[in-house]
Amino acid sequence: LAKTTQPISMDSYEGQEVNITCSHNNIATNDYITWYQQFPSQGPRFIIQGYKTKVTNEVASLFIPADRKSSTLSLPRVSLSDTAVYYCLVEDTGRRALTFGSGTRLQVQP
Amino acid sequence: EAGVVQSPRYKIIEKKQPVAFWCNPISGHNTLYWYRQNLGQGPELLIRYENEEAVDDSQLPKDRFSAERLKGVDSTLKIQPAELGDSAVYLCASSFGQTPDTGELFFGEGSRLTVL
Numbered sequence: 001l002a003k004t005t006q007p008i009s010m011d012s013y014e015g016q017e018v019n020i021t022c023s024h025n026n027i028a029t030n031d032y033i034t035w036y037q038q039f040p041s042q043g044p045r046f047i048i049q050g051y052k053t054k055v056t057n058e059v060a061s062l063f064i065p066a067d068r069k070s071s072t073l074s075l076p077r078v079s080l081s082d083t084a085v086y087y088c089l090v091e092d093t094g095r096r097a098l099t100f101g102s103g104t105r106l107q108v109q110p
Numbered sequence: 111e112a113g114v115v116q117s118p119r120y121k122i123i124e125k126k127q128p129v130a131f132w133c134n135p136i137s138g139h140n141t142l143y144w145y146r147q148n149l150g151q152g153p154e155l156l157i158r159y160e161n162e163e164a165v166d167d168s169q170l171p172k173d174r175f176s177a178e179r180l181k182g183v184d185s186t187l188k189i190q191p192a193e194l195g196d197s198a199v200y201l202c203a204s205s206f207g208q209t210p211d212t213g214e215l216f217f218g219e220g221s222r223l224t225v226l
Contacts (some may be wrong), residue, residue, distance in 0.1 A: 034214070036215075041219070041220075042217075042219055042220075043114075043201050043203065043217025043218055043219055043220055044153065044201075044215075044217050045217070046214035046215065046216075049214065087152055098155070098215060099154075099155070100145075100152030100153045100154065101152050102150075102151055102152050103152050
């Protein structure tokens with residue numbers, strides 16, 4: 001069972017770049033790494049997914065080192081609307097389902 | 111295109127009463143998930159369907175929880191009887207194919223249950 005560890009909370013200011021690192025030491029060869037964002041009273045929303053190296057989309061970048069034991073979600077120039085909980089997930093190959101941890105609460109200040 | 115639709119959004123019941131939640135996934139999505147999210151925690155999987163077949167229900171408390179997905183489209187999650195500890199948000203999600211390499215999960219807004 002691939003388990004993830006990420007900081008409980010982070011604070012930032014508008015316009016700054018935010019990097020959230022997730023540790024997944026037991027990641028398996030076929031596992032993908034996925035990040036979700038959740039606002040209060042809403043379901044989680046997909047942000048980005050990757051297997052290795054770097055993935056970038058219009059919202060974020062995902063950096064994955066060669067050993068794949070960690071990953072970093074990078075949010076460029078955050079705004080107040082980026083205040084949310086961010087979840088790092090690694091596919092549970094035994095159960096073939098996404099397992100959420102407790103996430104990282106990002107608070108963006110003006 | 112409509113997203114995942116859940117109802118009701120909120121439900122308050124007394125303990126020992128039954129409750130049911132309904133989910134309509136995105137059209138064409140063959141995989142449907144029910145998650146439960148307690149306050150301050152991440153969602154935890156209760157059951158996963160591939161079409162009409164429940165392929166993973168290992169975390170579903172079968173003594174009081176039941177689910178069905180007739181015809182492989184809509185799904186209903188039922189709790190009978192409800193206990194105080196069942197107070198949580200029940201999230202439904204759907205995806206096309208099996209995650210993660212075939213697509214992302216799309217979540218509904220959830221059904222918030224309060225058991226008094």
